[in-house]
Amino acid sequence: MGEELYGLNVKDLQRLENQLEMSLRGVRMKKEQILTAEIQELTRKGNLIHQENVELYKKVKYIEQENTEFYRKAYGTKDHIAANTTGFVPFGFTISTQLQAPIQLQLSPPAVQDMGTQTRANKSR
Numbered sequence: 001m002g003e004e005l006y007g008l009n010v011k012d013l014q015r016l017e018n019q020l021e022m023s024l025r026g027v028r029m030k031k032e033q034i035l036t037a038e039i040q041e042l043t044r045k046g047n048l049i050h051q052e053n054v055e056l057y058k059k060v061k062y063i064e065q066e067n068t069e070f071y072r073k074a075y076g077t078k079d080h081i082a083a084n085t086t087g088f089v090p091f092g093f094t095i096s097t098q099l100q101a102p103i104q105l106q107l108s109p110p111a112v113q114d115m116g117t118q119t120r121a122n123k124s125r
Contacts (some may be wrong), residue, residue, distance in 0.1 A: 004015065 005016075008016070
């Protein structure tokens with residue numbers, strides 16, 4: 001701790017200094033090994049999360065395509081290309097077309113049909 005050094009000569013002090021430097025080097029090397037291992041583990045986890053994000057993005061895009069197709073079949077939308085380029089998905093889902101952008105999903109209640117439309121739809125079945 002640097003106390004009680006008053007009885008040491010220069011040679012003893014130099015030997016003590018060398019021992020301290022070697023100990024400090026060992027501590028720094030161990031610290032570097034631990035930090036390097038932590039960085040590698042975090043990088044590995046980051047890569048796994050990125051891969052999972054890519055897979056989830058693909059699933060969301062697939063669901064977006066399915067929803068658009070179902071919407072087109074259900075409501076007879078002819079402009080399928082325009083619906084896809086806007087990033088619109090029926091029933092309140094909106095999805096960014098950028099891969100790296102965070103995906104934001106938002107639910108909204110289904111549109112309410114007026115009674116005349118429902119009655120005509122039920123009679124036609």
